[in-house]
Amino acid sequence: DIQMTQSPSSLSASVGDKVTMTCRASQNIRNYLSWYQQKAGKAPRLLISAAGTLQSGVPARFSGSGSETEFTLTISSLQLEDFATYYCQARVGAPWTFGQGTKVEIK
C-alpha cells in the first residue's frame, strides 16, 4: 500500500500569513493526488484534485503543486475561515490512502 506522510502535523499562523504544507508519497503517484479541508465536527471538503486543479467555489488563495512523490498545498493569505485540518489523498491503486493531516491553528 502507498503511505502518505504529511508535514508538519500542525502549524500556527496568523490571518494574512502565507502557509505551506507538504504531502509525501511512499512511491510515485504521478499527479493522482487530492487535497481536502475538514473543519471541526464537519465532513471534509474537496479543495484540489490532480495535485493542482482547484475545485469550483474554492478561493484562489488555495493552490496545489507537485508530482511523483512530493506535493504542496499553499494558502497565499490565510483567512479566519481557513483554520482547519488539511488532508491529502493518493488516488493510485487501492486503497486510496489519506495522509495523517496538517492542522492549521490560530497563532
Place this chain on the structure above:
Amino acid sequence: EVQLVESGGGLAKPGGSLRLDCAASGFTFSHAWMTWVRQAPGKALQWVGRIKSNSNGGTTDYSGPVKGRFIISRDDSKNTLYLQMNSLTTEDTGVYFCAKDDGDILGGIDSWGQGTLVTVSS
C-alpha cells in the same frame, strides 16, 4: 443538490456486527463510485473502501484493517449504499462517512454525508 444520509450507527459489542446504510439523492446513483471513509475520535481520515459503478464492474476495494470483515454493497434501485461490518473491534470506533467519488483518478471525493457514529465497546 447531492444528499447523502447515513443511518445505522450506534453501539456494538466487540465481535459483533452492524450495518450502515447511506441514502443518496440529487445525482445518478447508479453511475457513481461510492466510498466509505471513517474517522476515529481525534484522529485522521481513513479510507475504508469503495464500490465502483456497475458499468465499471461494480467491484470493491478495501483498506487493510477492514479487508475480510467489512462488505460494501449497493442497491441502485433504492439509491442506497451499504456497509456491513462484522467481527467488530474497539479499533473500529469512529464516525463513518458515506461519500461520492467522482471515479476519476484525477478527481476526488466530491460529496460527503454528515457521518454516523459507531461505538464498539463492551
